[in-house]
Amino acid sequence: MTVHSTNKWIQQYVDSHSGNMADKWKYHKDLICKPVSKYFTNTSILSLQDHLLRHGLFPPSPEDEELLRKWLKKKYFQLVENLYEKYRSSWKGPSANIFIFPSNPFSRDLTEKFSGCTGLSYPKHLFLFLSNQAKVKQITALFLHEYSHTCRLQYFSKPEAEYTLLDAIILEGIAEYIVRKKLGEDSGNDWINQYSSMEAKEYYEKWIKPNITITRTHPKHDLLMYGNRHGIPQNLGYHIGYYILTQFTKDKEISINDILYMENDVILKDINL
């Protein structure tokens, strides 16, 4: 397993020189998404394409050739390869299929809130969606966040459908904690609120606690993680996860490797929620 040569796939897409948007969508599906789809055997290529687009993959656009050419000149692959080797060794992490793609430049939310960089992780696969302006520190923060997911998912291995909301919350809290611990407080998602203990308790009691055991495929799962609908605060699961980790690690000396592979219950039992 390795950092895949997605630059070659993107080059093929650019070389298709299609000016027709319907063709561009077809090439996007066939040249970008189809090679990935063999790692996701239970999902159709169209569902995968839709899923990756919703998580930050660039969509076809009339002017994308120039944007993608610029992107291909960036030295992202070597940087990610180095990060992967380094943290795979120091975290005793698993091998992973890593896919690096340009991110969506048309999403204001992605550009402004996430500096154009986002990702997606699985027990064996990891996606990084990077903008043309991605800085080394941003890519490093994103990689640490996503690869910490891969490590933990692999360590507490089970079918994805069995992962619970609590698993996701702790997973995200740990990722944000690790990014800040490694790169400083100014790194990581700067939109993550430091909930007051009163807010955290209120939200936890109201939204999270009654649903703590729902699994990954339950419709409420992503609703509670991402929020912003039905009166649920945006990114609720991420905020609560970060709150739990900051409470747990306060006044403690814990190594990253210890926290990365710590049981949910050990963390949860220790804090007052």
Add this chain to the structure above:
Amino acid sequence: MSRHYDFCCQNIGRPVRVVTKDGQVHKGVIHRVNRSKVFLAPMEGNRPGGYGIGYYGYRPYGGYPWGLGVGIALGAIATIAFLPFFFW
């Protein structure tokens, strides 16, 4: 005209399970229908999941018509059945 055309037109927005004559199974919400195809928007259950950094959204290039959704030839459909919808 496929007997499925009217059914799909009357049920846009409803989640369905479509089995095609070659045995393929598609689940999705009926998004649009034309004389030859029905387009299903993927549902959460079809998605490959994963854990992100907090971003979830999608903005296609400025107003370009939706390029996604599984298009199934109406003539290739064997059966269509409703799926239970989730309510919060």
